[in-house]
Amino acid sequence: MKSGAPGGRILVVGGYGAVGSTVTSQLKEWFPGQVVPGGRDGARARRQGGQRVDVGDLAGFRQVLDELGDVLVVVLCVEPPEAAVARTCLTRGIHVVDVGASRRLLDAVAEWHEPAVDAGATAVLSVGVAPGLTNLLARRAHEAVGGADRLDLTVLLGAGERHGADAVRWTVAALAEPVTARPKRIAVPGYGRRTVHPFPFSDQYTLRRTLGVPEATTRLCLDSRPLTAALFALRRTGLLGGAGRPGLQRALTGSFSRVHFGGDGFAVRADARRGDHRAACALTGRAQSRVSGLVAAYVTRELLTASVPAGVHHIEQLPTLADLPERLAAHGVTVRHLAG
Ligand SMILES: NC(=O)c1ccc[n+]([C@@H]2O[C@H](COP(=O)([O-])OP(=O)(O)OC[C@H]3O[C@@H](n4cnc5c(N)ncnc54)[C@H](OP(=O)(O)O)[C@@H]3O)[C@@H](O)[C@H]2O)c1
Numbered sequence: 001m002k003s004g005a006p007g008g009r010i011l012v013v014g015g016y017g018a019v020g021s022t023v024t025s026q027l028k029e030w031f032p033g034q035v036v037p038g039g040r041d042g043a044r045a046r047r048q049g050g051q052r053v054d055v056g057d058l059a060g061f062r063q064v065l066d067e068l069g070d071v072l073v074v075v076l077c078v079e080p081p082e083a084a085v086a087r088t089c090l091t092r093g094i095h096v097v098d099v100g101a102s103r104r105l106l107d108a109v110a111e112w113h114e115p116a117v118d119a120g121a122t123a124v125l126s127v128g129v130a131p132g133l134t135n136l137l138a139r140r141a142h143e144a145v146g147g148a149d150r151l152d153l154t155v156l157l158g159a160g161e162r163h164g165a166d167a168v169r170w171t172v173a174a175l176a177e178p179v180t181a182r183p184k185r186i187a188v189p190g191y192g193r194r195t196v197h198p199f200p201f202s203d204q205y206t207l208r209r210t211l212g213v214p215e216a217t218t219r220l221c222l223d224s225r226p227l228t229a230a231l232f233a234l235r236r237t238g239l240l241g242g243a244g245r246p247g248l249q250r251a252l253t254g255s256f257s258r259v260h261f262g263g264d265g266f267a268v269r270a271d272a273r274r275g276d277h278r279a280a281c282a283l284t285g286r287a288q289s290r291v292s293g294l295v296a297a298y299v300t301r302e303l304l305t306a307s308v309p310a311g312v313h314h315i316e317q318l319p320t321l322a323d324l325p326e327r328l329a330a331h332g333v334t335v336r337h338l339a340g
Pocket of ligand 1: 013014015016017018019020038039040041053054055056077078079099100101126127128129130131132163164165166167168170288289292
């Protein structure tokens, strides 16, 4: 693949959102004049040197690619309704970096590995904090035990951070999904012992395949104990599930976007077990939307300047990105080695 910094543009879809604004600003610093932030609000996009783009309109999206003509990478900082957006890019030889966390969409893009190889394009999936940094830590813990037979991932999010609307919508929809795993008590670095609740982040499904681990579960809590308890008590009532509950989901999405109890810190932890052998790694930081955006920016830079194989890969499958947690130290991310 290409080396150096090739000419051509980087389209950041959702490029002025909570995650996307960091992607846009970091990439503008590294690739001045090459970054095009996009979203459905054309005026807002243009104010930042970008343009209108809507991933809900596939024909319109193709037209944007045609008009720009020299797009090298599309960074998806909003979840499109279907995988066709990523497929459109890959079949045209355009790289994709996807911060999405929905298993259904990531699995659908992963099916396009061979066509992407044929087109010489690379997609990097599981980019962000969770999925993303969780996948990288899980790989380390898995290797430390010589191949895990079980992985437990823990994510703590700051309830005081202003999470973007699309991320809140995703989280509330995920709360309505059925879960079978049980909550667990675990020490979260910097936050003490917490009760963490199974949550359908895509990493747990991806890692079973990419690392060949038979069992993996991701659990979530917020920094605020009362809010965590209230949220998961609401889930247990079952009121959020079923087709008849979009009104309740909308109301919850609205209150999450307005109410902020807690800080903006986050922590993630990966525990691997092989028989009696255990290993754990963790990291902490502030502002998970910003750090997710930084992960996406670093991955994009890697695609443009290093040798990354064509095809569809999850972040933990690319050895060149294995030290990304340490590279984020400059942005306040601290990697913590735990006893396991
Ligand atoms: N992997 C991770 O760790 C991680 C972490 C955080 C978030 N995420 C994911 O990242 C995504 C973005 O989250 P966020 O917090 O940045 O949300 P956000 O602040 O709501 O940003 C979404 C952006 O996308 C734009 N947008 C919405 N619909 C669009 C469409 N159909 N076509 C083009 N642009 C569209 C929005 O602007 P307009 O409304 O003006 O179009 C907005 O700028 C979510 O899917 C979330 O689940 C992943």
